Amino acid sequence: MSTTTPAVVLSGITKRFPGVVANSDVHLTVRAGEVHALCGENGAGKSTLMKILYGMQHPDEGTIEVNGRQVRFRTPADAIKAGIGMVHQHFMLADNLTVQENVVLGAESLHGIGGKARKRIQELAKATGLTVDPGVLVERLGVADRQRVEILKVLYRGAKVIILDEPTAVLVPQEVDELFATLRSMQRQGFTFLFISHKLDEVRAIADSVTVIRRGTTVGTADPKAVSSRQLAEMMVGSELPSPETRESTVTDRVVLRVENLGLVAEEGTRPVLDRIDLVVRAGEVVGIAGVEGNGQTELVETIMGIRKAHHGRVLLGDRDLTKLGTLARREAGIGYVPEDRHRQGLLLEQPLWANRVLGHQTREPVSRGQWLDLDGAKRDTRRIVEEFDVRTPGIDVAAAALSGGNQQKLVVGRELSGAPSLLIASHPTRGVDVGAQALIWDAIKRARAAGLAVLLISADLDELIGLSDTIKVMLRGRLVADADPGTVTPEDLGSAMTGAGATSDAVHEAAQEVEGER
Amino acid sequence: MNPSEAPTTVPPPRKARRLPGWAVGMLGVAGAIVLMSTTSYLTDVPQLTSTGTIQTAVRLALPILLAGLGGLWAERAGVVNIGLEGMMIMGTWGAAWAGYQWGPWTALIAAAVFGALGGLLHAIATVTFGVNHIVSGVAINLLGAGLTKYLSTLLFFPVSHNPRESPAVPKFDTYSAAGLSDWLGELEAEQRVGLSDVAGILRGLLTGVSPLTMLAVALVVGSYLVLWRTRFGLRLRSCGENPVAAESLGVNVYLYKYAAVIASGALAGIGGAALVLNPGQPGYLEGQTNGRGYIGLAAMIFGNWRPGGLLGGAALFGYADGLQLRSGGQTFLALVYGAVLLLGAIVVWQLVRRRWFAAAGGIVAAVLLYAIYYSLDEVPGELTTYAPHLVTLVVLAVASQRLRMPAADGVVYRRG
Amino acid sequence: MGILRGKLLPPALAILFSALLCGIALVVSGANPARAFGAMVSQVGQGTTLVDIINSTGTYYIAALAVAIGFQMNLFNIGVEGQYRVAAVVAAVFGGSVVLPPGLHALAIIVVAALVGAAWAAIPAILKVTRGVNEVISTIMMNGLALGLAAYLIGDDVFGELRGNNIRTPEIAESGWVPGISLGSSGTIFGLVFLAALLGIGYWVMMNRTRFGFELRASGESATAAAAGGVNAKKMVLIAMLLSGAIAGLVSMPEILGRDHTYNLNFPAGIGFSGIAIALLGRNHPGGIAFGALLWAFLDKSGLALDNVGVPREIVTIMQGSIVLSVVVAYEVVRRVELTAQQRRVGRELEAAS
Amino acid sequence: KDNGGNSAGSGSTGTEGGCKLSEKPPAAAAANTTSSAAGQKVDGSSLKVGLAYDIGGRGDASFNDSAAAGLDKAKAELGIKPENIRELTAAPNEAEDAKLTRLRQLASEGFSPIITVGFAYAESLKTVAPEFPNVKFAIVDGTVEGATNVTPLVFAEEQGSFLAGVIAAYQSKNCHIGFVGGVETPLIGKFEAGYEQGAKAAAPDIKIEEKYLTPAGDFSGFQDPTKGQVAAQGQIESGADVLYHAAGASGKGVFSAAKAANAKAIGVDSDQYNQATVAESKDVIVSSMLKRVDVAVYDYVEAVAKNDLSSLPKVFDLKVDGVGYATSGGKIDEELKAVLEGYKAQIIEGKITVSDKPSS
Numbered sequence A: 001m002s003t004t005t006p007a008v009v010l011s012g013i014t015k016r017f018p019g020v021v022a023n024s025d026v027h028l029t030v031r032a033g034e035v036h037a038l039c040g041e042n043g044a045g046k047s048t049l050m051k052i053l054y055g056m057q058h059p060d061e062g063t064i065e066v067n068g069r070q071v072r073f074r075t076p077a078d079a080i081k082a083g084i085g086m087v088h089q090h091f092m093l094a095d096n097l098t099v100q101e102n103v104v105l106g107a108e109s110l111h112g113i114g115g116k117a118r119k120r121i122q123e124l125a126k127a128t129g130l131t132v133d134p135g136v137l138v139e140r141l142g143v144a145d146r147q148r149v150e151i152l153k154v155l156y157r158g159a160k161v162i163i164l165d166e167p168t169a170v171l172v173p174q175e176v177d178e179l180f181a182t183l184r185s186m187q188r189q190g191f192t193f194l195f196i197s198h199k200l201d202e203v204r205a206i207a208d209s210v211t212v213i214r215r216g217t218t219v220g221t222a223d224p225k226a227v228s229s230r231q232l233a234e235m236m237v238g239s240e241l242p243s244p245e246t247r248e249s250t251v252t253d254r255v256v257l258r259v260e261n262l263g264l265v266a267e268e269g270t271r272p273v274l275d276r277i278d279l280v281v282r283a284g285e286v287v288g289i290a291g292v293e294g295n296g297q298t299e300l301v302e303t304i305m306g307i308r309k310a311h312h313g314r315v316l317l318g319d320r321d322l323t324k325l326g327t328l329a330r331r332e333a334g335i336g337y338v339p340e341d342r343h344r345q346g347l348l349l350e351q352p353l354w355a356n357r358v359l360g361h362q363t364r365e366p367v368s369r370g371q372w373l374d375l376d377g378a379k380r381d382t383r384r385i386v387e388e389f390d391v392r393t394p395g396i397d398v399a400a401a402a403l404s405g406g407n408q409q410k411l412v413v414g415r416e417l418s419g420a421p422s423l424l425i426a427s428h429p430t431r432g433v434d435v436g437a438q439a440l441i442w443d444a445i446k447r448a449r450a451a452g453l454a455v456l457l458i459s460a461d462l463d464e465l466i467g468l469s470d471t472i473k474v475m476l477r478g479r480l481v482a483d484a485d486p487g488t489v490t491p492e493d494l495g496s497a498m499t500g501a502g503a504t505s506d507a508v509h510e511a512a513q514e515v516e517g518e519r
Numbered sequence B: 001m002n003p004s005e006a007p008t009t010v011p012p013p014r015k016a017r018r019l020p021g022w023a024v025g026m027l028g029v030a031g032a033i034v035l036m037s038t039t040s041y042l043t044d045v046p047q048l049t050s051t052g053t054i055q056t057a058v059r060l061a062l063p064i065l066l067a068g069l070g071g072l073w074a075e076r077a078g079v080v081n082i083g084l085e086g087m088m089i090m091g092t093w094g095a096a097w098a099g100y101q102w103g104p105w106t107a108l109i110a111a112a113v114f115g116a117l118g119g120l121l122h123a124i125a126t127v128t129f130g131v132n133h134i135v136s137g138v139a140i141n142l143l144g145a146g147l148t149k150y151l152s153t154l155l156f157f158p159v160s161h162n163p164r165e166s167p168a169v170p171k172f173d174t175y176s177a178a179g180l181s182d183w184l185g186e187l188e189a190e191q192r193v194g195l196s197d198v199a200g201i202l203r204g205l206l207t208g209v210s211p212l213t214m215l216a217v218a219l220v221v222g223s224y225l226v227l228w229r230t231r232f233g234l235r236l237r238s239c240g241e242n243p244v245a246a247e248s249l250g251v252n253v254y255l256y257k258y259a260a261v262i263a264s265g266a267l268a269g270i271g272g273a274a275l276v277l278n279p280g281q282p283g284y285l286e287g288q289t290n291g292r293g294y295i296g297l298a299a300m301i302f303g304n305w306r307p308g309g310l311l312g313g314a315a316l317f318g319y320a321d322g323l324q325l326r327s328g329g330q331t332f333l334a335l336v337y338g339a340v341l342l343l344g345a346i347v348v349w350q351l352v353r354r355r356w357f358a359a360a361g362g363i364v365a366a367v368l369l370y371a372i373y374y375s376l377d378e379v380p381g382e383l384t385t386y387a388p389h390l391v392t393l394v395v396l397a398v399a400s401q402r403l404r405m406p407a408a409d410g411v412v413y414r415r416g
Numbered sequence C: 001m002g003i004l005r006g007k008l009l010p011p012a013l014a015i016l017f018s019a020l021l022c023g024i025a026l027v028v029s030g031a032n033p034a035r036a037f038g039a040m041v042s043q044v045g046q047g048t049t050l051v052d053i054i055n056s057t058g059t060y061y062i063a064a065l066a067v068a069i070g071f072q073m074n075l076f077n078i079g080v081e082g083q084y085r086v087a088a089v090v091a092a093v094f095g096g097s098v099v100l101p102p103g104l105h106a107l108a109i110i111v112v113a114a115l116v117g118a119a120w121a122a123i124p125a126i127l128k129v130t131r132g133v134n135e136v137i138s139t140i141m142m143n144g145l146a147l148g149l150a151a152y153l154i155g156d157d158v159f160g161e162l163r164g165n166n167i168r169t170p171e172i173a174e175s176g177w178v179p180g181i182s183l184g185s186s187g188t189i190f191g192l193v194f195l196a197a198l199l200g201i202g203y204w205v206m207m208n209r210t211r212f213g214f215e216l217r218a219s220g221e222s223a224t225a226a227a228a229g230g231v232n233a234k235k236m237v238l239i240a241m242l243l244s245g246a247i248a249g250l251v252s253m254p255e256i257l258g259r260d261h262t263y264n265l266n267f268p269a270g271i272g273f274s275g276i277a278i279a280l281l282g283r284n285h286p287g288g289i290a291f292g293a294l295l296w297a298f299l300d301k302s303g304l305a306l307d308n309v310g311v312p313r314e315i316v317t318i319m320q321g322s323i324v325l326s327v328v329v330a331y332e333v334v335r336r337v338e339l340t341a342q343q344r345r346v347g348r349e350l351e352a353a354s
Numbered sequence D: 001k002d003n004g005g006n007s008a009g010s011g012s013t014g015t016e017g018g019c020k021l022s023e024k025p026p027a028a029a030a031a032n033t034t035s036s037a038a039g040q041k042v043d044g045s046s047l048k049v050g051l052a053y054d055i056g057g058r059g060d061a062s063f064n065d066s067a068a069a070g071l072d073k074a075k076a077e078l079g080i081k082p083e084n085i086r087e088l089t090a091a092p093n094e095a096e097d098a099k100l101t102r103l104r105q106l107a108s109e110g111f112s113p114i115i116t117v118g119f120a121y122a123e124s125l126k127t128v129a130p131e132f133p134n135v136k137f138a139i140v141d142g143t144v145e146g147a148t149n150v151t152p153l154v155f156a157e158e159q160g161s162f163l164a165g166v167i168a169a170y171q172s173k174n175c176h177i178g179f180v181g182g183v184e185t186p187l188i189g190k191f192e193a194g195y196e197q198g199a200k201a202a203a204p205d206i207k208i209e210e211k212y213l214t215p216a217g218d219f220s221g222f223q224d225p226t227k228g229q230v231a232a233q234g235q236i237e238s239g240a241d242v243l244y245h246a247a248g249a250s251g252k253g254v255f256s257a258a259k260a261a262n263a264k265a266i267g268v269d270s271d272q273y274n275q276a277t278v279a280e281s282k283d284v285i286v287s288s289m290l291k292r293v294d295v296a297v298y299d300y301v302e303a304v305a306k307n308d309l310s311s312l313p314k315v316f317d318l319k320v321d322g323v324g325y326a327t328s329g330g331k332i333d334e335e336l337k338a339v340l341e342g343y344k345a346q347i348i349e350g351k352i353t354v355s356d357k358p359s360s
């Protein structure tokens, strides 16, 4: 690790979006051959900064230097030429193209798109341990494989500086370890990494130095070995951290949700997406579902909500059998639903806030009367939510798209807690939400729980899951395979169970007995 | 065409394709031939596979094929092109205008240019301004019709004395595989089961071939090669699958979309030229395209956004239309019989797969169709005329769920 | 101000732009645009042109409403064309073969037309819901089939009768007519033009005040969000399509019950396609559609005057096409500018607040 | 490379010989050309003539054009001033009120007579004619009941088509002929009916193919030469070797199919042998069924100028040369001509009545 010219120097970068200053006067120096972590809360401007370095966005002010030479990137192609590659926060893959096609796309001039390219991909895969079949369609790959493809893409272009924007968000701990092993070996081969993560222990495990960004500006650079996670976090937030911890149990023995032998088959002849799911949620209880993305959590939630039709099995709310009812009837029966993707499922982005208040409640007071909407009622109740949940907005007539993600999510949570539901299904309720909003949402869930609400919580954030839940169930390949006690379980244990590595701790036990015990 | 209707999560991996595409295609063609010759034999209607029928099918399929190819290019780059009809009309006008003055080859070029202008307009609206693709397409259809009418009154009327028609356009010479064609003709005349049918079909394909047909075939093959075997094609398709990803890899998505939509227009324009240069056509005639652009779009969807499938769709449409135009109700009834046979085969297949419900449905449909076949001497003319539409509808109803359009098709893409 | 800028400016600009475009085209072709446009405007005062424009506006309005209902949820009912034709034939046959008390007779015919339109639309709707067939393609195919069915039904050995060289359905008895408002030599306004207005009001109320309208709009804006909000997408497709078809079925009622009293070979085609363009022009808003229909009717009817000044009438079609295209472009541009402005405003106001 | 015809099929090379023809009609009496009041000059300089065309208008090489020719003749011979003539044309798929407006516009600007071309104007005239009782209207191909100021100019297309059928029967070598109709309307049905009857009269055993391109209501059948070509080719391949068309612009496809297969064709409405747009295949056109819209229009204008509408025939039929056949191209020899004149005489005398509805 020589100390000659730094690989990348960003100085005085400022980037403004309508209404937001994403970056203001950011300075960042990355030494060649290091893993440089970038931390900051949601919306701090990390991704924006990286997109600027990758030529996807253009800074309003400031300069970029790569290997000592000042550059101006008009497009990602320019950045690629300068040896910079980026793996995005959200995968950028075309599902209906093969791995090889995805990898060579945009870099066809290197080795063509045929056999030579294939050979080169296999070589690269061998050298880095990122093995995947180039001929297979990307839609058939799991998350970890997709990530490998993303990294291969970058390598294929001959990038020396690789930006990884939250690469671990979708991985379980074991996969994270694999990834880190790959990164270290590549680091030895001379690659430089810019690594973004919210998970500070990861940062401390892999990074050689870490830069913290707050509200679009650099707060400072530190040696991760020398600071604690807590210190880092406080640098990011500028104050004490909230915690999801719930104190005393409020679990009652009144069963609110009972799921029996639920099954779902996506396509005739394929393996079931959900298989013999049995689940009980009681009043005042938070049941958390842990699992690697794509193991059926989404489908479970959507089947309980009636968005998907169960193949077999029953769903009961209290004594009422919901199995044959549609989504609306289930909502009317008392289920609140915070969907996993607020943009796609939670909101009508171009409609005003009050119209969004109506969504999902269109048959109920106070927003409607029979077949008629009650606009005054809707507006009044939207104002209540805005106030109660501290939604930062100039009014309730602005389009939902105009709010920041955190405020959008607060609106959604507020709406779903309206009308006194007996069950709340919350999918990733704080994903991509900043710390303040996160604390508020946790608080709301805790309060509702104390008031007797039953909660089914799905989250990829294992700290959140462990902190909020009274019971945790682990989901793998469409089945609930294990139970965990949030009081004792560690994220690592959960991770093993999630990948099917088997119970490695007393805190996690195979589900079968537990289910039998309940019958 | 609404991508947001896709399921909310990634579907589970689908079963691996057991056969490569070309093999499926060959099997399909073979199956169709077997079906047609069996029907022809059982109903004693040799027209089903006669040279003339096949030639007609080719001629009628040509404009549809070319328009569909245009649709394919645009939609592979993620732009829905319902404006094909308008671009085709522009093509007919351009072909006639250049053709009557400078001959058929110039006509082709002019048609491509005029169609491409329509494509350019569509690209500007949808790519640069982000207008809904269907909306822009509808507007272009209006514009294409209006513009050509206006230009015709202005430029054709003084020469042809008819504001709705161009002067006569010289046509291409046609070519035949001389010796082979005659030998096949003899074979066909012998009326041997199966053999004569195949001979008829081959002879239909090899006799009186216009350079336009060869060009169209070349364009289908060429489109396949360009779109699936070159870097240009890969980039173009990536814009239809995931433009954000493509852009992040340095692909200039706007540029490729522009290129694709302009090519799409040019192809639709050539489709228009195919109409003008068809034997029997005087030249440009108002209202000449008569919805063929839309049919081309349907053929493309029918063909699952692939050149080979499109070829099948266009052929089916051309065949059905040709058959009803040439020989009317009685022959058409034979097709109903063919459908019964096909349904029979499907029922057997469903039974093998233990899909009782589907099989029962098939049996009911087959019985119904057979009753129609049995009770009628001739399908009423009003109904045969639109039989191709009906066939398309039925086939889509059966096959729609297997279709897979480009993931970002019809989605307005904005850079940044 | 916002309304003015967002809603009225784009169409105004677009009309100006296309007038300019057509003006240039006219100059290039050696005609005098001022004279041409002048002739079109002054045509309005001539004879029955004004009444024709009003009547035609009514017809276009109904067609555009039918299209707009589908558009509200991104459902492209290209099949209005076929739906109104089939509905017209069947309703005319029905009306001509029964005799009911006045009023009731007309009402029955209207109901039959709506039902038939809905039934014809039900086929693509069911295909879409159960088999996933794209409605754009299926409705285009249904348009072809509608022509065939209509031709079959009016055959003189089926329900039709020969009149000279024309062929038509039996004339509807006077009890089935809907009287209009006679303005003497200026023509007669169809009574059912008011049906169009009524439909417009109903449409507005439905879209803005009812649960169904809300669900329709929600499905259109985000099918996934609507699904999560308990809107049954398949049911919505079905209902929207049936409703759209029912309204489409009424398209030719003003003319048939107000003037023709039969379906014959002169039956006008293409109103469904105009309806699409008009719905786009009016942004699916009942007021906007009224404006669009009026503009369309004006261009259509006063375009007849162009013959008198020796200008090819086709310039009107060019104008219609370019207006639609430039209006949608203008709306899109304005929408983006407004959204950015709103985000900026929200940002600023929040900044100021904190 | 293919040279010219004979690429398509086997149909044209049938056995020589043709039909077993029925007995020839007795020769017609000597020429009965009734050039009514020849020589007497009629003055029409005070007339303001309006013409409302059907879709296509002047230049359509069909009946609109024929009407235009009649008008031109009237202009030349009756001395109508050019500024006193107004011609307007219908648009495809237009609404009824466009026709109403067109007619009212002409009437209120003082045009009289106003000639409307095409049965599509019948409904509009029913409304407009009573509004302008002093204006004289005429309608080509249509009738308007109850309107006294509307003169129907209708033709006995079936009579002319009868002769076309006779020609076809005499010219056919396979004793197998065809008919291609554009759109299946009653009007086109008259062509088919007469043709059928004529052919059967001349050769009772003759086989007749018939095909309409589109059903009633879908007028694209008049505008689609490709379809005409395909339909004709199909008929030729099933053995027909003389084709008669009543398919408007689609007829060009019929000629071209006939040309490609060395078959023969009979044109319609005007003398298509002399038509520029089909010049390429003119040598297959053995005759055309003439429908003298020009004569009707001219006669009508002349009658108005003389203020004597009663002189006009009720139907423009063979008797008044309102329909007939063309002999351009020399494919009709004297012998056939004699036969045709014989049938013509029988029809005129009423010995043969030609039905105006097809048998099937």
Ligand SMILES: Nc1ncnc2c1ncn2[C@@H]1O[C@H](COP(=O)(O)OP(=O)(O)OP(=O)(O)O)[C@@H](O)[C@H]1O
Residues within 6 Å of the ligand: A017, A018, A020, A021, A022, A040, A041, A042, A043, A044, A045, A046, A047, A048, A049, A089, A404, A432, B416
């Ligand atoms: N294209 C854009 N237009 C307008 N505003 C944007 C755009 N992209 C980002 N922003 C805003 O810029 C700010 C910084 O966003 P950025 O995505 O860089 O944050 P981040 O640190 O990556 O957050 P996260 O942890 O959620 O990924 C946010 O407030 C966001 O709202």
Ligand SMILES: Nc1ncnc2c1ncn2[C@@H]1O[C@H](COP(=O)(O)OP(=O)(O)OP(=O)(O)O)[C@@H](O)[C@H]1O
Residues within 6 Å of the ligand: A042, A043, A343, A401, A402, A403, A404, A405, A406, A431, A432, A433, A434, B416, C343
């Ligand atoms: N492409 C874009 N164009 C315009 N505005 C954008 C864009 N992307 C983000 N924004 C704006 O940025 C703000 C928040 O978006 P952003 O997605 O960064 O929030 P977030 O907190 O990261 O939430 P999420 O995790 O849902 O993305 C909003 O004001 C949004 O309108």
Ligand SMILES: [Mg+2]
Residues within 6 Å of the ligand: A046, A047, A048, A089, A165
């Ligand atoms: Mg980010």
Ligand SMILES: [Mg+2]
Residues within 6 Å of the ligand: A042, A043, A405, A432
């Ligand atoms: Mg974000």
